[in-house]
Amino acid sequence: MKLLSIETSCDETAAAILEYENGYLSVLSSVVSSQVALHAAYGGVVPNLAAREHVRNIIPVVEEALQLSKLTPNDIDAIGVTKGPGLIPALLVGVSAAKTLALAWSKPLLDINHLEGHIYANCLSGTKGEAKEANLPFPLLALIVSGGHTQLILMRDHFQYELLGETEDDAAGEAFDKVAKMLGLPYPGGPEVAKRADAFRTKEGNPKAHLFPRPKLTNKDYDFSFSGLKTAVLYFLKEHTEQIADETFVAQVSHEFQEAVVDVLVGKTERAIQEFQPKTVIIAGGVSANKCLRERMTETVAHYEGTIFMMPPFEYSLDNAAMIGAAGILRFAKMSEREREALRSNATTLEPTAHLPLIHPQIIPQ
Ligand code: KG4
Ligand code: ZN
Numbered sequence: 001m002k003l004l005s006i007e008t009s010c011d012e013t014a015a016a017i018l019e020y021e022n023g024y025l026s027v028l029s030s031v032v033s034s035q036v037a038l039h040a041a042y043g044g045v046v047p048n049l050a051a052r053e054h055v056r057n058i059i060p061v062v063e064e065a066l067q068l069s070k071l072t073p074n075d076i077d078a079i080g081v082t083k084g085p086g087l088i089p090a091l092l093v094g095v096s097a098a099k100t101l102a103l104a105w106s107k108p109l110l111d112i113n114h115l116e117g118h119i120y121a122n123c124l125s126g127t128k129g130e131a132k133e134a135n136l137p138f139p140l141l142a143l144i145v146s147g148g149h150t151q152l153i154l155m156r157d158h159f160q161y162e163l164l165g166e167t168e169d170d171a172a173g174e175a176f177d178k179v180a181k182m183l184g185l186p187y188p189g190g191p192e193v194a195k196r197a198d199a200f201r202t203k204e205g206n207p208k209a210h211l212f213p214r215p216k217l218t219n220k221d222y223d224f225s226f227s228g229l230k231t232a233v234l235y236f237l238k239e240h241t242e243q244i245a246d247e248t249f250v251a252q253v254s255h256e257f258q259e260a261v262v263d264v265l266v267g268k269t270e271r272a273i274q275e276f277q278p279k280t281v282i283i284a285g286g287v288s289a290n291k292c293l294r295e296r297m298t299e300t301v302a303h304y305e306g307t308i309f310m311m312p313p314f315e316y317s318l319d320n321a322a323m324i325g326a327a328g329i330l331r332f333a334k335m336s337e338r339e340r341e342a343l344r345s346n347a348t349t350l351e352p353t354a355h356l357p358l359i360h361p362q363i364i365p366q
Contacts, residue, residue, distance in 0.1 A: 001333060002028070002071065003078045004101070005325030006062065008094030009086025009114045010147070011035040011045045013057040014321035015065035017076070020329045024131040025123050029068035030315075030322040033057045040187045044177075051089035058097045065321075073105045078343070080328025083111035084356030085148065091352035099347050108343035110328045111350055114319075115144055115151070115358045116159070118284035118312070120330065121323035126313025134330055137279035137308065143269050145293070146285030147173035147190075150265075152222045152272055153358065159331060161358045164272060165222025172261055173287045175226035179233050179257050183250050194290050197258040200251035201292070211236060211256040217267045224264060233257055258292055266296045273304055282310045289317035 001021070007014040016030040035053045039045045066072070081098035084091060095111075102109035119142050125132035142153040150167040170178070173190055180189020185196075212232045215225045233253065243249040273281060281301050287293060294311055301309035316323050332340065 001077050001329060002075055003080055003110075003325050003329040003332060004062070004065065004076050005080040005112070005321045005328055006058070006094045006098045007082045007114070007117070007319060007321040007324045008054045008058065008090050009082045009084070010090060010319055011039055011050050011053075012319040013054050013061050014319065014324075015058075015062045016321035016325045017065050017069040017071060018322065018325035018329050019131075020134070020333055021131070023133055023135070025125075025134045025326055025329070026129070026131040027124060027322045027325070028071065029065045030320060031061050031064045031068065032320050033061050036188060043181060043187050045087070047087040047089045050087060051093055054090055054093035058093055062097065062101070073101075076105070076107060078108045078110060078328070078332050078340075079105075080110040080112050080324055080332075081350070082114045082117065082324050083350065084114065084353035086114055086352070086354065088352055088354050091354070095350055095352045099350055102344075102347035106344075108332070108340050109346035109350060110331060110343055111346060112324045112327050112331075113356055113358050114324070115146070115149060115284070116161075116327045117323035118144060118146060118288075119153075119155075119282065120327040121284060121312035121316040121320075122282045122310045123326050123330070124313060124316050124322055126315060134326070136282075136310075139276060139278045140280040140282060141269065141272050141276060141278040143265060143281070143283045143297075144285050145172045145265065145283065145287035147171060147177065149285065150224050150226070151358070152268060154272070154276055154278070158334065163358070165224065165268070167224040167226060169225050169227035170230060172224070172226060172265065173285065175230050175261065176287065178230050179254075182234055182237055183253060184244065185250075190287060191289070193254045194258060194292070196251040196254040198291055200248075200255040208259055209252075209256060211253070212260040214260055214263045214267070217264050222268055222272060224268065226261065229257070229260055258290070262290070262293050262296050265293060266300050269297065270300050273301070273307060278307055280308050280310060282312075284312065286318050288312055289314055
């Protein structure tokens, strides 16, 4: 079974082709055209500019994905596209392209939640061309950390999502990006802060001055808040304006901020492990590329016998279409013929949704 997937929820135009055979998933091709250079001049993603770039790039990106896979449209069983959450002008381009292809090629069209895609990136192999068993032992605890979302999700089975808690204000990735701006680092800020923090850790041996608070760490719920932490960094920088040009100072602030975020993310996840005793813990979304988070989560989960830790391969941590394909093809594989036929109406009716919640989006009554 083969599926073409399309992702345009933010500033990456992406298409991929996935194959699913005997429980194994392989990425036949994955193309990502990044708009980072375009948006860098504005210090953030400009939705209408993103949409224009998607319009320019979507056909070449889909064509390249097909060429690299050495397949023709006849070989494709279904198409999957990101329905949301994301920027509407950006989502519209991918959804329109996917609807057009689904109509022209007469294929079933699946709408996929972007966050669901980040979760299912954990089923992909990071080795090119390698098939990986799509095995996620349940119950599963997913920490979603992207530019727009920070959520703890409990999954008792495939595609069943229970929201345990989420951020009340900024997402973790958003906080990284805003702190980067305060430090005068280029966009996108998350990886820039992480790079300086990691260099500081390596050089200084991971000292912790606890300059910044760990918001909500000791609260009994699973909600997060990163706005106060960001403001604490702002006030600290205002008190030390004379040092802002000093590279070591910037590296230390980056390190202290990263430690505060990681302490909260890992601490809350650990409490959920104790309460729900999941078989699997995963991280998902752009911040899952963070080395410090990956290391600390690996160490923490190792203390819990019977719980394994999985993380997405680096190349599928940030936005891409292979993760949308992974969620899409596994959904398609589990559907009845009737459910697959019902997907054909999406080619005329599908609409993007900016704030799409991660709950049973595609269950069709028998
Ligand atoms: O999932 P993603 O690519 O896009 C959204 O769905 O939002 O996540 C992007 C976010 C950005 O805020 C970016 O700064 C952050 O992920 N990010 C990182 C790292 N790499 C990307 N944050 C911390 N450390 C990183 N290495
Ligand atoms: Zn994302």
